[in-house]
Amino acid sequence: MNPRTNPKHSQKNPFRIALAGNPNTGKSTLFNALTGLRQHTGNWPGKTVIHAEGSYQYDGDAYTVIDLPGTYSLYSNSADEEVARDCIIFEKPDVTVVVLDATAMERNMNLALQVLEMADRVVLCINLMDEAKKKGIYINEKSLSKKLGVPVVKTSARNRDGLDRLQKVIQEMAYGRTKTNPYRIRYSDELEEKISALEESVTSTFGDRLPARWVALRLLDGDQSLIDSLHQRIELHRKEVHNHGVDESLYPVEA
Amino acid sequence: MSQSSIIPLTEGLPGQRIRIHHMTLEGTMRRRLLDLGFVPGSEVKVLQRSPLGDPVAFRVIHTTIALRKEESSQIFGEIIGGEYHESTH
Ligand SMILES: Nc1nc2c(ncn2[C@@H]2O[C@H](COP(=O)(O)OP(=O)(O)O)[C@@H](O)[C@H]2O)c(=O)[nH]1
Ligand SMILES: [Mg+2]
Numbered sequence: 001m002n003p004r005t006n007p008k009h010s011q012k013n014p015f016r017i018a019l020a021g022n023p024n025t026g027k028s029t030l031f032n033a034l035t036g037l038r039q040h041t042g043n044w045p046g047k048t049v050i051h052a053e054g055s056y057q058y059d060g061d062a063y064t065v066i067d068l069p070g071t072y073s074l075y076s077n078s079a080d081e082e083v084a085r086d087c088i089i090f091e092k093p094d095v096t097v098v099v100l101d102a103t104a105m106e107r108n109m110n111l112a113l114q115v116l117e118m119a120d121r122v123v124l125c126i127n128l129m130d131e132a133k134k135k136g137i138y139i140n141e142k143s144l145s146k147k148l149g150v151p152v153v154k155t156s157a158r159n160r161d162g163l164d165r166l167q168k169v170i171q172e173m174a175y176g177r178t179k180t181n182p183y184r185i186r187y188s189d190e191l192e193e194k195i196s197a198l199e200e201s202v203t204s205t206f207g208d209r210l211p212a213r214w215v216a217l218r219l220l221d222g223d224q225s226l227i228d229s230l231h232q233r234i235e236l237h238r239k240e241v242h243n244h245g246v247d248e249s250l251y252p253v254e255a
Numbered sequence: 256m257s258q259s260s261i262i263p264l265t266e267g268l269p270g271q272r273i274r275i276h277h278m279t280l281e282g283t284m285r286r287r288l289l290d291l292g293f294v295p296g297s298e299v300k301v302l303q304r305s306p307l308g309d310p311v312a313f314r315v316i317h318t319t320i321a322l323r324k325e326e327s328s329q330i331f332g333e334i335i336g337g338e339y340h341e342s343t344h
Contacts, residue, residue, distance in 0.1 A: 072290050072291065073286070073287075073290035075286050075290065076283060076286050076287045076290055077283055077286075104316075104317060106316050106317075107292065107316045107317065107318060110290055110292075221286075222282075
């Protein structure tokens with residue numbers, strides 16, 4: 001389930017970790033706790049959305065952390081959601097960590113399930129565990145992890161509780177040593193037939209550069225914003241190849 | 256439950272609990288409302304109406320969300336409980 005590893009990571013080429021999550025789940029707190037002062041902010045290319053990136057060292061390896069904009073979804077087409085979606089789909093972080101609010105699991109699950117449909121290398125970080133305890137909320141992370149097919153780690157980022165374990169789990173996944181089986185919703189037979197057909201043409205166009213099933217689902221949903229993003233990426237790539245002869249990012253196979 | 260008990264959310268009264276049945280919205284707005292928790296089968300509570308009845312506040316998965324008539328008139332559900340309480344302010 002983890003076909004892609006990053007064999008070239010080094011101090012100069014760190015593992016890339018993206019933090020996704022609803023607003024107010026403690027993403028920035030976690031980002032700060034992980035990266036300390038080793039961070040910088042700017043804008044995402046061509047967007048007014050803030051881009052925060054930082055780094056940390058763990059067990060001899062360098063990690064870059066990207067604090068994605070907080071969103072409830074990746075499908076509603078705000079600039080924030082486009083940035084988060086494009087990062088997960090096109091930049092393919094070595095690990096995407098979904099940060100959830102332990103006191104609002106139901107609401108947070110929408111985004112978590114969306115990310116599970118988009119990527120294989122996902123860790124769920126259930127934050128604000130101290131708040132949950134105060135409210136008498138118990139979370140069975142083993143059972144959750146089994147049902148969702150990815151590692152689940154509980155943290156209280158503000159108290160730095162659970163961060164060691166989170167870093168360890170991220171390391172294991174970054175090295176491609178964690179087998180995942182992300183939960184994917186199964187739709188009606190009629191829909192599944194259409195998904196399969198589209199999935200095939202997506203694969204023949206993009207190879208394994210994009211998650212074919214997910215792209216097929218978004219096409220069926222008529223997601224114009226994703227279609228625009230795909231076109232942009234293809235154009236960008238053509239220019240790059242033309243100017244520098246680079247040939248490694250996203251573009252259709254037959255181009 | 257008979258079909259006649261299905262009402263648009265615009266007709267919900269403060270205090271009533273309504274189970275979402277279907278939506279006639281399309282496109283991005285439909286998606287946005289699904290993301291907010293207006294999902295068929297889920298329960299919402301009518302909180303209060305502003306003086307002119309627009310917008311109306313709803314409680315959905317522990318969060319308060321105000322919808323304009325434009326949207327709430329296109330979300331349908333059945334009343335499953337709660338009484339009408341005169342808003343105190
Ligand atoms: N009690 C508690 N509060 C936290 C924790 N993590 C973050 N917070 C607080 O939650 C609020 C939102 O955190 P922030 O990092 O800005 O969330 P973001 O919107 O996801 O980036 C802030 O007031 C944080 O101090 C935690 O583990 N426990
Ligand atoms: Mg933040």
